[in-house]
Amino acid sequence: MYLLGINGSMRKHCNTNILIDAVMKSAKKVNPKVKTKILQMANLKIEPCRSCYDKCSIKPCKCVIKNDDLDMVCNEMKKADAIVIGSPLYFNIPARLTALIERLVCLSYFHQVRGFKEPEPLNDKLCGLIAVSGDGDTLPVLQHLLNFVLFLKMKPIFLKSYPYIGISGQGGYKNSIDEAKTLGQMLVRI
Numbered sequence: 001m002y003l004l005g006i007n008g009s010m011r012k013h014c015n016t017n018i019l020i021d022a023v024m025k026s027a028k029k030v031n032p033k034v035k036t037k038i039l040q041m042a043n044l045k046i047e048p049c050r051s052c053y054d055k056c057s058i059k060p061c062k063c064v065i066k067n068d069d070l071d072m073v074c075n076e077m078k079k080a081d082a083i084v085i086g087s088p089l090y091f092n093i094p095a096r097l098t099a100l101i102e103r104l105v106c107l108s109y110f111h112q113v114r115g116f117k118e119p120e121p122l123n124d125k126l127c128g129l130i131a132v133s134g135d136g137d138t139l140p141v142l143q144h145l146l147n148f149v150l151f152l153k154m155k156p157i158f159l160k161s162y163p164y165i166g167i168s169g170q171g172g173y174k175n176s177i178d179e180a181k182t183l184g185q186m187l188v189r190i
Contacts, residue, residue, distance in 0.1 A: 001082070006100075007083075008085065008088070017086070018131060037076065048103075089132070105148065127154045138163070167180055
């Protein structure tokens, strides 16, 4: 199994990454053969969507913008058996993660519009969601991420504690470590 983490924070090794890493370590405890990788959005160049609708996804799930890291991120997401997406609360979510979401949603939309026979590459892919905030409400971030993964037809993992749709690291990460461990176990077992 290959478990991919996407840290949407511009701070590479802080609260969001700590929770993603806890998910990864927990998954490895369940199955030591699990391979893990965390993509740091802070290290990536992701251009914003240019709304070039007449050219978007002419080839299945291929963007015409070639001078950034979108293809690499897409390839990692396609290879993964499950994905964990984490974001801090900024003014909703960080700009680079917003750009990634906009581009992937656009590719997915035009994949459908153009009527390609093959299913979309992230269809039915398991995913877990994480939102972190010093003191603000993380629910809008989780809802935004949930809308994103549902649009891509991914299968989000729901937890048995509030906010159910993902891990809420409200007030930092320390109160959410147990939920992160549970999510890692669930991703491997499902």
